[in-house]
Amino acid sequence: METKNNWKAWLYLAPVIILLAVFTFYPIINTFVVSFLKGYNYTNGTSQGFTFENYVQILSPNGVYFKDVMQTALPNTLLITFITVPISIIVALLIAIGLNSIPAVKKLLQTIFFLPYVTNSIAIGMVFAVIFDSRFGVFNSILHTQISWLTYNPDTGQSVNYWAALFALSFYIVWHSLPYKILIFLGGLQNIDQQYYDAAKIDAAGRIKTTWRITVPLLSPQILYVMITSFIGAFKEYDSVIGLFGDSGGFFDSTTGPDTMKTVVYFIYQQIAQNRVQYASAAAVILFIIILIFTGIQFMVSKKRVHY
Template sequence: MWGYAFIAPAGLGLAVFYLWPVVRTGYFSFTEWGAFGGHTWSGLDNYHRLLSDPEVGRSLVNTLAYTALGLIAIPLAVVFAALLNRDGLRGAGIYRTLFFLPVVTMPVAVAMIWRWLYNGDYGLINHVLAQVGIDGPNWIADPDTALFALVVVGIWSSLGYNLVIFLAGMQAIPKEYYDAAAIDGAGPVRQFFRITLPLLSPTAFFVSIISVIGSLQLFDLVYVLAGSGQTARANPAFPRMETVVQLFHDRAFATNDRGYGAAIVMMLLVLIIALTALQFRLQKRWVHYG
């Protein structure tokens, strides 16, 4: 009973603030809400509407594309972690702090800074490009560059967190492995591919799970960079930036279509569970054949 008593506060918080909202949202996804509140049971109408809504498909494609491109942050974090893990590196603590600063910075502040950097008229990026004779686009208002601009911000924001996790994984690898490899004539590059990467696979698996889930839930960066509601839809690049959570927010709170919004977010929940299960299955196959 003492064990249950000690986990009761955390368990109660988990049930009240996480599990119960999931159950309620699942119930609301089968209802239709009126303009002044109140709801009625509508069965599978919201899910039938999901299948025929082109905006749902478009936001889903954008979210999956952002998630796939955002995985570039994982190999980048591995490379930078390996560089910071070298013996005798001066100022390693300063470098780690600089890499980690975006993680502890409020996402809204990050998005505001990048919104200024991306500005097509007075942004710093286009100013630098103009010095070498390149006319830069309006990055977050051009449909050809909006998604990639969003991906760059996401990678920059998550790189520090991934780096710290990988650095902890590298420092847990016994140095005797590297000493034995050096005696056998293996250089730093071969040691990295033969020792570091294989032993980092559990860490990489954890980072990939966290990265995919975080990318699928992207909202704040899009909300600040592109706006919401009519303001966002005035941006010609918004169709390339709208994510599933952004669409859920507009439906549930801007247009007060909460039943349909709940169905959208339940679809996202199923997608997250499916992709996480797929990653676990791939990890087991990797370990088995490795």
């Protein structure tokens, strides 16, 4: 090989490497470091040395942020994740298999099912807020109910029910996350060799059996990929909360309801905006570790179940 390519190649890579060094590699290290600094002041770069204090304030029951993170943001995030990820994967799988079985309308419906992907999550979140409004929302109107999904209802004096709010939020997240999953699954379905289905037909296997025994196993690489990406996405849920509940993350006081829909990422941004970057860093590191553990578990489980 020509060795003179060496410096030329690095010249081509220079813009990327410089930008990544400043805005990706350095930040990863620095955020770790900041999360261990006591009383860090970023405007002049001073701190009072190394400490576990930032983590203690979040993780220990006596910590200042224990309630905000461990009793509010983390449970909210985990609930959102474990509700929306399985539901959206199953629904997306059903839609993709359904679409694949009727080629006549596949093209048209596929476009419709992709529409939520090309939307602004804040804007459509605001639309869902109108749909779920407690006083004039069409969701209540269809169900003939008067549930306070997202906001306090001054007419009935009913405060927001946490589980109703969680339902509305999950409904929106699933709606918004379906297109991507459907698209990936459809791509996988196209690659499945028709002869598997012909063989199944000879064996007179029914449709449900064929789907369960052939389609799902052969689609398992795509399912694993979608599972990992959507777990990561759900752990980082933020825009949907802002879209649905506003900047305050659904702040409910004693009359409007006791809880809030703040997520871990919401907590992080709140801390940044209030110049407490060391707590934001500690929370970000905790989130990173949680994501790492979950991704690891999924890879380990997948070793037995995924057929490449």
